[in-house]
Amino acid sequence: MKNFADAGIRFYLILVLVFLYLPILVMALLAFNKSPLYALPFEFDLVWFKALAENDRLLKAGLNSVLIALANTVIATSLGTMAAVAFGRYTFRGKTMMQALLFPPIAIPWLVIGTAMLVFFFWIGRAIGYPGIARGLHAILLGHVALSLPYVIFVVGARLNDYPKALEEAAATLGATPWQVFRRISVPILAPGVVAASLFAFAVSFDQFVISYFLAPPGVTTLPVEIYTSIRKGFTPEINAISTIIILVSMGLMLIVARFYRFGGERSGNE
């Protein structure tokens, strides 16, 4: 009876994973299929990756995405880490309230946030009688930073909470100056959290569609926006090829996040 139940549970979980992965797998496989009409039988060819390499629009959009994601990673990680340290190591009036206010933006639909940003970026120009922020890569970057900040604060904050203030206090009693405490205790302990947070920030920005779509002026696109535009014009396995690359990069990032974030700085158990 027990074996039967175990087999049932296994079968169910396999179904769940199939549900998650089947479309992605099929899409990735078809990136290597020669037929432009997704026709079977399967015939292995790298023709779509070659086409991709010559597609200037997609490549330019891809470059934009990477640049924005990198800039976002640096800015959001720095600002977010400082905020997390402020929340984790200091007490001040209104702290609980301010911490609680970090949650809602995550729950607000991107569509709404994107609309709000678009309207605001134009409105502020009119309000102060200046071109304002309007649309453009800089506006997309601003939007992404705002979007990824709460994630960075949570990820770094969680790491910070795992380690008591007493560690820094202990270092001070041992004669370490505030700078030595920061460099030799705080930084190494926080590092895994900061790395995880920066990968998160990169992923949030790189995968972002709605806000980028709203804030991109004509002629400027990011990769997700460009993919969307291409799909509307007509489907070729080139899209499969670029998607496969994105998936591999994203999965790689997430695996690194899991490694740093879940298992902390030192592995449990024996090394």
Added chain:
Amino acid sequence: MSEVAVKGAVKRYGPIAALDGVDLTFADGEFFGLLGPSGSGKTTLLRAIAGFIELDAGEIRIDGTDISRIPVHQRNIGMVFQNYALFPHMNVAENIAFGLDVRNVPAAEIKQRVGESLDLVRLAGLEQRRPKQLSGGQQQRVALARALVTRPQVLLLDEPLSALDKHLRQEMQVELRRIQRQIGITTIFVTHDQEEALTLSDRVAIFNKGQVVQAGSPRVVYERPVDRFAAGFLGEANFLDGRVSGIAGGVARVALSTGGEVLTPANELGVNDAVLIALRPEKISIDPAPAGVAAMPNRILGTVSAAIFSGSSLTYRIAVGDRIFIVFEQNKSRAPLPEHSTVMLEWPTADNVVVKS
């Protein structure tokens, strides 16, 4: 080594005084326990000595030098934290070496002193382990070695043994005492475990509401508590209240409000003074009441309302009128006295300690 003197220490958090005029002197080489309920100010005082808290008023001197304005890292103190606060990203040797490393001690000397410290706490051979790979007792030893390797003037211990189980705690108490004696360092420790305070300390101070209620050797504080709080906090006590009905030959006769009489050393008492007497449960002898026995001074008749067996000892709850007396008895060969039986409680005059209410 070093003497630590605290004078007129005051620290307020809003309307609450965490320290409300504390004067204490910790003698050179002394092992001093700070005892009290949570929020009584003991931890605040320890953290003020460490430098994490700035006093609103008063001063802290180490060997005559006022350290109130000196930042933590320049104070030359060693501290062991409640959960040890070992650096998780460093191994045992690196943890211990940290205090020497930040002071730019030469590598060869660091190696030698780390080795000596490991010998002192009996952990040689575990240099390469990470804190997570150590047992609670071993982590405690590393924390102690790390705090002592810089040769501080004062050692501060914040509930050092509270995270250990009972057996390990007793073992570490002996170990802590041995190491402290060997080095002769002035040691101040905070605990809420009264037994630990009595076992380890040369002197203890009992804190309540930001003030020192009583300071002295464990024996004096236990045997001669000054007030109801001290008597009730350190160990258990029966409290008897009454009025002095007569004094003769240095002994005061006190008529209890619940009926019955006790005798107590007269000291400064006068006739008709209202007094509160603390009586330790283990000072009372308990026996079945013989037929026809009458109450007399320092002898009370009561009935057993509960006999609680705890292995080596018995705790009796004895109903006397509407009051309950607590009595401890060693578990000798006699069977526990049955519930509802009438018993006779007796104790010597000297054990009636007059305390402030």
